[in-house]
Amino acid sequence: MSVATSIGWTRDEIAQRVAQDIPNGSYVNLGIGIPELVARHVPQGRTFIYHTENGLLGMGPSPAADQGDPELINAGKRRVTMMPGAAFFDQATSFAMIRGGHLDLSVLGALQVAANGDLANWSTGADDAIPAVGGAMDLVAGVKRVFVMTTHVTKEGEPKLVPSCSYPLTGRGVVTRIYSDLAVIDVTARGFALVQLAPGLSFEFVQERTGAPIINLALEASK
């Protein structure tokens, strides 16, 4: 069993940081995987309503192991529960919510994010890969604010924040903000811009692990 490195934020700390940026009463779609952790860290006094694109608004936490209903599931096909005020609907209605701009926020994982906000998160384009996209392209095209939660670099140490994506795109210019284990970074008209560093990390440390320049607004302001 590997031990997590002590550098930067843990997954749960990233999730907590994301949750801090979500206003009370928001309608939120959490992507499969790491983004699901956000639901565990709702700040005191706030209520978020979770949408799962397979047809439920008002999704609640997972049921106890070996409990739950195999036909009450989330987009990751895992059993979930429902909250008071929940509603079930069909796929056309669910994606009308997404495509029509009714969701406040989508939190997604990433393979690569480009400095212009392009996102690649569904395929590495490998020859033997089975192509599968699900609702990712609809989410990034329809939801106004798209947050990405990701490790800052790949397991091989390659930057995931890049000048331009080499993997097939999920959407063009769609990412609003990136929450990694090392930093919170906005996508701006001028490219990546630092919002916050993880505790103990320097700007240079993060820049070295990023494939494109990061604007340091604090530094610029002090000049």
Add this chain to the structure above:
Amino acid sequence: MSVATSIGWTRDEIAQRVAQDIPNGSYVNLGIGIPELVARHVPQGRTFIYHTENGLLGMGPSPAADQGDPELINAGKRRVTMMPGAAFFDQATSFAMIRGGHLDLSVLGALQVAANGDLANWSTGADDAIPAVGGAMDLVAGVKRVFVMTTHVTKEGEPKLVPSCSYPLTGRGVVTRIYSDLAVIDVTARGFALVQLAPGLSFEFVQERTGAPIINLALEASK
């Protein structure tokens, strides 16, 4: 009080004749006015399910005078009832039924029907008329069989079955069959074709009151 002429079919007889041509189990939309009479003449042993485009499938007959619910109405904004197995739905769903070809039959009134099946039934194009179309254009574009119920001529004695419509169209080439007080006439690739004469009327009598040639298939067959 005027007395109806004894020539040809009465309105109720036309409605009865239309009903004879509707198969058991059909989903039917009846236009406002004369077509509504069809509902009174369902042949023994058949069930028709009536659709009203304002959002009800399984519409039943009118309630007793001063009874009924002002928010349970038909497309003519008159109070109706509902039958066992009825369903309410919104306008997008209602017109998905129409446009998607799910209704078996639409019975509509007419101002003019052309020999090529063009229908004009929403406007005389008069300068001072208030334009209003409702669902007529959707019905003729979406429902596969469109029956027209009409007097054969106008109050002024002008033919309503014409070589081509002078009034603004509701749809192009959409009418399947015409039921008038004088005859039942199909719209075919070769133009109007006689199906049946009202009792006591001659082919020539009907042809004289029709603005375009009527093919007399029985006559052709006997040649």
Add this chain to the structure above:
Amino acid sequence: MIDKRVGSAREAVADISDGATVMIGGFGEAGSPIELIHALIDQGAKNLTVVSNNSGTGLVGLAALLRAQRVSKIICSFPKTAGSTVFPDLYRAGKIELELVPQGTLAERIRAGGAGIVGFYTPTAVGTPLAQGKESRVFDGREHVLELGIRADFTLIKGRVSDTHGNVLYHRTARNFAPMMATAATVTIVQVAQVVEAGELDPEGIVTPGIFVDRVVHVPSPALESALNEVGASYP
């Protein structure tokens, strides 16, 4: 804790500004949100574009809004219902613009606006005056017309019951345009005869999910156009 209730119809419509596009539910009187419309008349916004299937009857509700000359344009399928005199008079006097749209195309354009579908092709209206000036295109040998989605600044609709999250149920054929209008506006305001707590409605039977609703106004005994017209009412 989410609670979309606002205290009154007046409060709910307070920020509708001059020149706004406003969708108003109803097919005839069924589903017409009369109390919200009257609040809008009181509020005074003018130069409105209204999207509604009809144009109102008598001197109340939608007809009263038109009569107050607050509406410069109406997008509509059937503006001449029996008992409708206000619209015809304004139209003949050249005081209101009319965009006439087939009923099903109107419903689908509103749905498209709410669903992020910018445009669609339909066979409805091909070869008629209502297709004039519209782009057309042949698919599978049949001509279709390009129709564009409609969006609005505000939607005013009437429901039967809502919970505090804005999940709405309707009453019979009063449902008509409300579910799609709820999706197509920046701000959707619904008046309902009953408000319940979140969790009291069956999640399987919700017609309009709360995500589409911004403000819920409790109007316990909504008026009906026909009842008001019977007693010769006019508003204000």
Add this chain to the structure above:
Amino acid sequence: MIDKRVGSAREAVADISDGATVMIGGFGEAGSPIELIHALIDQGAKNLTVVSNNSGTGLVGLAALLRAQRVSKIICSFPKTAGSTVFPDLYRAGKIELELVPQGTLAERIRAGGAGIVGFYTPTAVGTPLAQGKESRVFDGREHVLELGIRADFTLIKGRVSDTHGNVLYHRTARNFAPMMATAATVTIVQVAQVVEAGELDPEGIVTPGIFVDRVVHVPSPALESALNEVGASYP
């Protein structure tokens, strides 16, 4: 008297011919009409085009239909669910064609097919490989892709309860694609755990009105993919 019940799943799928396009409901196992799919395997039709969001898991249901090599093409958004091995093997071996469609576009294309909308413009997939070869067009300064409606010869779906007119209710997230698939096929077949007489369901709460349903099959205790896979079942 209208009664859309047929005696068995076998009877319901008897006229599905080789080369047919078949829509199959379900998001993962939720809503998958396993008994109808198994009847289709028994029936033997081949060279099918299947429209379904996933590709099945294990060796039962949709995966079993694929494994029997009855499907030449699948139109799908996510064919690699955990536990899915049949499709990946066939795909890598070049034995099945895949048309990959974003999930929301798939849902909307099916809805369009059922609603008589031949095509529509969506921003989804612009700039991605899934928009390649598709016509695009700028509306309001934003690029959109033209997507076409999908229709099928048959639809196989699962509901919770139906009346004899074919009015259907679903169970929770098993609803997913079923309501729109019901509208988009020449023949729609629904398996339900319960059948009731017309008039027993609330007309306000019908999810799929009976006009969209042709055949109702009573399957009192439908199997679930996960339960069958747990015991290592395979079909036939």
